[in-house]
Amino acid sequence: MSLIDLPVLLAVFVLGTIIGSFLNVVILRHNTGLGLGGRSHCFACGHQLSAWELIPFFSFVFQRGACKHCRSRISAQYPLVELVSGIVFALVWFEFPPTSPTHAVTTLIYLIASSLLIVMAVYDTRQKIIPDSFVYSFDLLALISVFVGGATWWHAPYYPTLLAGPVLALPFALLWLVSKGNWMGLGDAKLVLGLAWLLGMNAGLNALILAFWLGAIIGLAWMFMSFGRFKARLEIPFGPFLIATFFLVLFSHWLVFDIHTLLELFRL
Numbered sequence: 001m002s003l004i005d006l007p008v009l010l011a012v013f014v015l016g017t018i019i020g021s022f023l024n025v026v027i028l029r030h031n032t033g034l035g036l037g038g039r040s041h042c043f044a045c046g047h048q049l050s051a052w053e054l055i056p057f058f059s060f061v062f063q064r065g066a067c068k069h070c071r072s073r074i075s076a077q078y079p080l081v082e083l084v085s086g087i088v089f090a091l092v093w094f095e096f097p098p099t100s101p102t103h104a105v106t107t108l109i110y111l112i113a114s115s116l117l118i119v120m121a122v123y124d125t126r127q128k129i130i131p132d133s134f135v136y137s138f139d140l141l142a143l144i145s146v147f148v149g150g151a152t153w154w155h156a157p158y159y160p161t162l163l164a165g166p167v168l169a170l171p172f173a174l175l176w177l178v179s180k181g182n183w184m185g186l187g188d189a190k191l192v193l194g195l196a197w198l199l200g201m202n203a204g205l206n207a208l209i210l211a212f213w214l215g216a217i218i219g220l221a222w223m224f225m226s227f228g229r230f231k232a233r234l235e236i237p238f239g240p241f242l243i244a245t246f247f248l249v250l251f252s253h254w255l256v257f258d259i260h261t262l263l264e265l266f267r268l
């Protein structure tokens with residue numbers, strides 16, 4: 001059996017959903033003073049969850065999204081994060097199977113980096129901020145990936161990739177500076193630093209461009225749907241878009257703009 005056969009991928013998916021339920025706890029308890037230990041319980045009635053109710057994703061489906069005891073609705077965030085974590089884990093494994101000790105390092109780096117990205121995407125959506133502890137851990141991991149691990153479809157671990165981080169993060173830092181934090185948070189620049197170290201200059205630039213497209217489409221759709229209903233200032237966090245298009249480019253190998261083709265076009 002090969003490392004990317006279906007039974008192996010299914011096992012990695014299940015592992016991902018288990019990690020996902022832990023990520024939910026991290027997202028929920030960050031900055032609340034509560035530790036990460038202790039059994040989970042229903043927020044409405046305090047009923048401690050049984051082993052059966054702790055099964056990621058499937059327990060939500062079988063309980064039809066409500067607590068068994070008090071029938072109060074369970075937030076869709078829980079099964080969503082678990083499902084996305086399972087899918088992302090399986091895709092990371094498929095993209096970077098641990099075929100050698102060197103490649104296993106890459107597998108591990110991307111599994112941990114993806115977990116941090118999922119946490120940051122949800123946290124940014126809920127709280128409109130990316131905590132430093134999450135983004136700095138992510139940046140450190142991305143920095144390490146520049147020097148160690150196996151080759152990927154877009155680049156081999158190679159020190160010039162070191163430049164991609166600051167070069168691609170700089171415009172975001174400038175946007176933050178010029179707008180005094182209104183258009184872009186400094187957290188976005190810190191996030192781009194790590195994303196660019198993981199993807200390199202070419203694929204990284206593509207992920208950023210796609211994030212602006214996605215952000216514009218969602219922003220316009222939002223404005224259209226809420227037209228005339230309320231005049232609240234539109235505040236859509238940009239982090240989730242950056243993270244979504246990072247995964248899109250990473251797994252699809254899709255390059256809308258290939259820097260190399262452009263350079264050839266202008267004979268540079």
Ligand SMILES: [Zn+2]
Binds near residue numbers: 046
């Ligand atoms: Zn309950």
